[in-house]
Amino acid sequence: MAWEYYLVVMLVYLGTDLLAVWGLNLEFGVAGIANLAYIVVVAAGAYAYAIVTLGPSSGNGGFQTYIGGFTLPFPLALLVGAAAGALVGTLIGLTGLKRLRQDYQGVAMLVVSLMVTTIVSADIGLFNGTAGLALIPNPFSNLDPDTARWAYVALVAVCCLIGFVVLRRFTTGPMGRTLRAMRDDDTAASAAGKDVVRLRLVVQAVGGAFGGLSGALLAGFIGGWSPSAWAYIETLAFLSCIIVGGRGSDLGVSLGTLIIAVLLLQGVQFLPQIASSPGLSEDFGWIILGAATIAFIWFRPQGVLKERRPRYRGESPSKLPG
């Protein structure tokens, strides 16, 4: 049924968006790294998943070219995707080694994002250039289509569940506290004995793994992946979720992801009435995203759910932070 298919697509997108938003929130909201190249780690995960499941490049008549080419079982392929995200995230994090102003660092990362897109689009041998990769196997293709769809939803849900548990290990407790201290004032944090460079690279790796997993799950679901799926502004979509929801708050940014998704769906729905151009709904989505981001920074910079800190009465926190 059409609505059921629609629901499945929405749920898978929501789950993969959540993973990516959590990862970026760890980097940006919690640790204060303005990673404007975050979409690159998502892309790394997707491409990695693709080339370890597609088999050799000569398959299917060799109509697409790419490096590597293996046929790993899907749980392993998802792990490879996450690892690729972690690796690329760490590499991007190297641009932050120099103690530059945060906005300057953000611009450097933005340029990295533009650059990687240019290179991957130009080099056919890497991931088939602008055309991208197609026929990426769905892990449940041997089941009947309806079951396969819901199986994928379940897979994404399991990944989100595990992801959230892992995420909380980094955003709460002493680790979360230290990262937030670094975000608030990294000079004072190193004066307090924190190895800021190491912490940043760790965060970039962990955040990258979340993005990589998100990308791998997307690639497996859609079955294709090309540079148009990861233009630099896609990072803005994740940032919008974080700013709207509440920078630094895990629950806040999850809510923000939902809000943005609903906002976009609503916005797109009333579109066909104002124009007949088929691509317009997506363009309009970007306008909504940009406007929502600016509006929140202007009117409510702390977001819908403000970051909460544990309050202590006696020796243990009376409430866990959100």
Next chain:
Amino acid sequence: MALAATGPLLEVDHLEKHYGGVRAVDGISFTVERGSITGLIGPNGAGKSTALAMIGGFVQPSGGRIRFDGVDITGMAMHARARIGLVRTFQMARVFGNLTTLENLLVAAPRQRGERAAGVVGGRRAWRSQEKELVSEAQAMLETFSMAQKANDLAGTLSGGQKRAVEIMRALMMQPKLLLLDEPMAGLSPSLSRHLEDVLLKLADGGLSLLLVEHELETVDKLCGKVVVMAQGKVLSEGRMSELRLSREVQDAYVIG
């Protein structure tokens, strides 16, 4: 190690810092003995803050060497110095604004299990007991600085004097051997200043060494054994405050009341 523990705690040897043509610090040498409070005074622009920043590892020297506890630390990163007990505060108090006052102290505690890989993997169980101890330690410290009622306030909302206090408590949580303080009394009310003086004296009695940049000479007089006088990037002279007051040279460079 046994040998190292006998020499001065900090040895600054011909330390230099140039900014383009400006010789902010121009070859200074002095020592800080164990368990002492040493003062660093001089007119504005003398290079005191720059010297402190180099000792703390925030600024890389253009020349010279720094030894701490018998180890050459000239090229060591700031966080590594902090971990071996060389801790600084800033002239403009810096707090973690979106953490609570109590968290500001907790964050500075050394060797936290919850920060390490094992603690992150193991979760709450791995660090709960240590965290409990740290919380009571931090709460006790807030008591001694009479800031217990601010424990759960975000540090960004505190007054200037309170932020300064948070910074010093945070430094103390790190169990330092030598504390570098850059004008800690600036902007504090007279009563708070007296209070802080008492606290610092008590800490020194407990064996902590201090290197104190201060322009309030009464404070320097009261707290410091040895005083180093700087002007235009150089050390003019050093000695006890009472002797320095009589020195012609010092009086010329730095009008002493």
Next chain:
Amino acid sequence: MQLIIEAIGFGIATGAVIALGAVGFSVQFGISNILNITYGALMTLSAYIGLVLINHGINAWAALAISAVAVGAVSVIYHRILLAPLVRRGTRAIAMIIVTVSAGTILQYVIVAIAGPSSQSYGEQSGQTFHFLDLTLSFGQVTIIVLTAILMLALHLLLTRTTLGKAMRATSSNRTLARSCGIATSRISDIAWFISGCLCGAAGVALAITTVSFDFSLGALFLIPMIAAAVLGGIGQPYGAMLGGMIIGISSEVAAAVSNPNYKDVVAFVILIIVLLVRPRGLFGAAWSSRRLMEG
């Protein structure tokens, strides 16, 4: 060898356009301490305004002038109603970047919604070519090189010979000090944003003239060489940006000539990363600008 000489000629033309853009970007940063990513989308806007004018039979160079002034005005308004108030409320630099990226995205997709996503072209320019030593350049390229030289000279005279220019430089190096010396810094900002907006607009149309075709991503892609040039020259330093533009322009065209033309931007990118890691204040950045860019 001939190939390389030709590439150098092209490089000078490309460099001129990059310099135009980079100088404006740099002036904005100098005066307001904002890295304005919306700049790219404003270049795109200018290219489309130029397109409309040319389609109405207006000469390309007149279109360039009109678009430049229009984008200058838009820049002033943009800074006045959005950026300046946010800065006054103490919005952090990291959030300001997100604001300018968002505003750029909005503008870019408003352009798409109105003009459509397909490629556009200004059509055939005059087929006349110039030969100079071993170089062959089109009429458009030569005009843009000359135009850039004139604009840069004018900017130089403005900054060094007029009180306005001196006030701009004073505001740029220390805003608080400038204000306490009685300089009306907000009026100076307006003027600086107008001038830099004009440069942005001129660069947008110039870029559209020199490329075969363009679409809504024109400005976004141009951000790579432009930011590289501004950073290489020492961001906030107009003269540095001029030289940076030339270096980036020539080296990327030469690299494209001797290897794969798709990798033209890679040179700009590599230069940018090296500068950021080795000397973030750039070639001409003074100590104050490095202090401004480094944390702490």
